[in-house]
Amino acid sequence: MTKTALPLHADDLTGFVRALSRQLGETSPSHLKLMNMVARAAGFQNVQHMRSATAALRRIEARTDQAAPDMRSVERALRLFDAQGRLEQWHSKRAVQTISLWVLWSALPAGEVLQEPELNALLIAEHCFDDPAILRRTMISCGLLTRQRDGTDYQRVEREPPPEAKSAIRVIASRRRARLM
Template sequence: MSRTAYPFHSDDISLLARSLVKQWAEQTEPPGHVQMLNMLARAVGYQNFQHFRSEAEARPAIQLAPPPLVESAEPPSIGAAARKLLRHFDEHGRLHRWPSKFSEQGPCLWPIWARIPAHRTMTEREVNEYIKLGEVLGDHVLLRRELVNYKLLERTLDGREYRRLEQAPSAVGLDLIRHFASRV
């Protein structure tokens, strides 16, 4: 029987440990397998393991290939402007620094936008998870705000619901999306 692997992440391992200790103390006997899965899921903010699994299955299955051995092994179709922006991304296509030049910020958002599912209403937490898949700079809040500012993402006034705004990427943005997609 094959099993599906679900990536598990906790922003704060100390809070995770405290939650597990508290939940374990509420048990009359050591938890079983399913109980432990539920405890872990609750410790990182889900209702139970089923909730965690459904959220994990809804995330895009993007696993980018390791970096090429030769630095110049980029697809020939990528333009010079997009090639210049590659320095803001790591070898897995994740944004690792926010460009200081305003003219470079918008195009760097397109690969993150491409990871967000189309035609789907999401919570702030769900959108954050998709954004985190495309960045390692550690500021998903900045990126979420900029996606809204650049009209790539819309949100309700209360911030409860988010939707990706469908539109054609800029030429540079399309080059970046294609570049990282070709490395999958």
């Protein structure tokens, strides 16, 4: 007969060990010994090893989850948008262009297949320099849009925006809402 693994999670090791000690009664080892026993049972050398491994994991998770955006690039990209959230000019630097494209990407409907005229209409509504072709092509080369070989059936690629793009999208989204009200 095979055994099914049962996961065990305790939010606080001290509370868990105290409850275990009460259950064991007078035969219970000291608090520290019991904590070390539980830590070894969990695969650590001792409770100190368990603490340091947990602290390291939290630091690593904090670094990867909270990647700080390059606010200088965000500021450069935001200068390209007007008060209504429309892209006014095309920047010469690729990094700033990419942030701007992410902002335009956020205005496209998710999961919908668009024909070129529909996509052009959406892009024209979101920029002022009347060149949807450059925006379309660059979005495809950046992997933000896909299209069929014959140039039809455009679709937004669903991905997680980088931190800089998220910051810019938040600011421009509020400008767009004001425009659309």
